Amino acid sequence: MQGKTIIITGGNSGIGHEAARTFAKRGARVVLAVRSLQKGEQAHTLILAENKLANVDVMNLDLADLQSVRFFSEAFKERFSSLDILINNAGIMVPPHQLTKDGFELQFGSNHLGHFALTGYLLPLLKKTTNSRVVTVSSIAHRKGTIMFDNLDGLTGYKPMVFYRQSKLANLLFANELDQRLKSQGISTLSIACHPGISTTNLFKFGKRDAPQFLKRISEIFLQTAEMGALPTVYAATNESLTGGEYIGPDGKGNRKGQPTIEIPAPGVYNKDMMKKLWDTSQKLTGVSYL
Known part of the structure; x- marks a missing residue:
C-alpha cells in the first residue's frame, strides 16, 4: 500500500476506522472523509498513537448535503493528483424519518445518493490513476430490500428498517452497474461491493439508545468484531485476483461472520x-452525470 492514496468515508469509527488503521500501517496515505471534524481528529490521533509515521488527513464531508459532497471533491482534487482507492463506507442506520438538505430521505440520501455523487465527482481522478478501485459497502440487509421508486422520500409511508434495506440494496446495485459501465468504456478502474457481516459496532445503536450489557456479551459470542468486519473492505480494496463486479463478505453461516470471500448475491x-x-434516477436527483 506504500504510496497509495485512499479515501474512506466515515473513517472515524467502526469498520471504516479499522480499515483506515490497516491501510495506514501499510504505508498508504489515508484521507478520513468525515461529517464531524472533531471525531475525525480523534480517530487521527488514535491512528498516530499506534503508528507515528502514519500519513492521515482529515477532511469534512457530509453525505447528506450535495453541496458538501461537491466542496469535498473540489478540495480533494486541489490537494491530490491521484486517487487509488475510494471506499464508500459511511452509513446511517434506522433513524426516525428525516430529510437531507436536498430533500431526500436520510438513509437513501446519505448511504446511496451521497456516495453516487461523490464517486461521480472523483471519477476523473480515479480514471487517471493506474489500477484504481471503488469499494462500496453494502449489507446483508439488502436481501430483503426493494427500491421504492414511487416513495423514495418516505413521505407516503416510512419504516426505518425498510428504508435501510433499500439504501443497502442501492449500494450493491450501484457498485455492479458502475463496474459494467466502466468495463463497457474500457476504463481500468474496478468497482467492487462488500459487506461486513454483522459486527458488534453497528448493532443496538439507534439514536441515543444503547443495549443492555448482557445483549452486548451475547452479540460478541455470535457476531464479530469491528476488526473482522473490516476485512471484506480490505480484501475488496487490495486483493489482486479481483476483476471488478465482485461482492465480498464473510464466509460463515449466513455470511454474518468469518473470513472474507467472494459471495454470490441472491438470485x-x-x-x-x-x-x-x-442509475438514471440517481443522476437526475443528484445532478451528477457520468458514464
Missing part, C-alpha cells in the same frame, strides 16, 4: 431494468 438481485432505472 435476481442484479435486475438490469432496476439497475438502469436506479
Whole structure:
C-alpha cells in the first residue's frame, strides 16, 4: 500500500476506522472523509498513537448535503493528483424519518445518493490513476430490500428498517452497474461491493439508545468484531485476483461472520431494468452525470 492514496468515508469509527488503521500501517496515505471534524481528529490521533509515521488527513464531508459532497471533491482534487482507492463506507442506520438538505430521505440520501455523487465527482481522478478501485459497502440487509421508486422520500409511508434495506440494496446495485459501465468504456478502474457481516459496532445503536450489557456479551459470542468486519473492505480494496463486479463478505453461516470471500448475491438481485432505472434516477436527483 506504500504510496497509495485512499479515501474512506466515515473513517472515524467502526469498520471504516479499522480499515483506515490497516491501510495506514501499510504505508498508504489515508484521507478520513468525515461529517464531524472533531471525531475525525480523534480517530487521527488514535491512528498516530499506534503508528507515528502514519500519513492521515482529515477532511469534512457530509453525505447528506450535495453541496458538501461537491466542496469535498473540489478540495480533494486541489490537494491530490491521484486517487487509488475510494471506499464508500459511511452509513446511517434506522433513524426516525428525516430529510437531507436536498430533500431526500436520510438513509437513501446519505448511504446511496451521497456516495453516487461523490464517486461521480472523483471519477476523473480515479480514471487517471493506474489500477484504481471503488469499494462500496453494502449489507446483508439488502436481501430483503426493494427500491421504492414511487416513495423514495418516505413521505407516503416510512419504516426505518425498510428504508435501510433499500439504501443497502442501492449500494450493491450501484457498485455492479458502475463496474459494467466502466468495463463497457474500457476504463481500468474496478468497482467492487462488500459487506461486513454483522459486527458488534453497528448493532443496538439507534439514536441515543444503547443495549443492555448482557445483549452486548451475547452479540460478541455470535457476531464479530469491528476488526473482522473490516476485512471484506480490505480484501475488496487490495486483493489482486479481483476483476471488478465482485461482492465480498464473510464466509460463515449466513455470511454474518468469518473470513472474507467472494459471495454470490441472491438470485435476481442484479435486475438490469432496476439497475438502469436506479442509475438514471440517481443522476437526475443528484445532478451528477457520468458514464
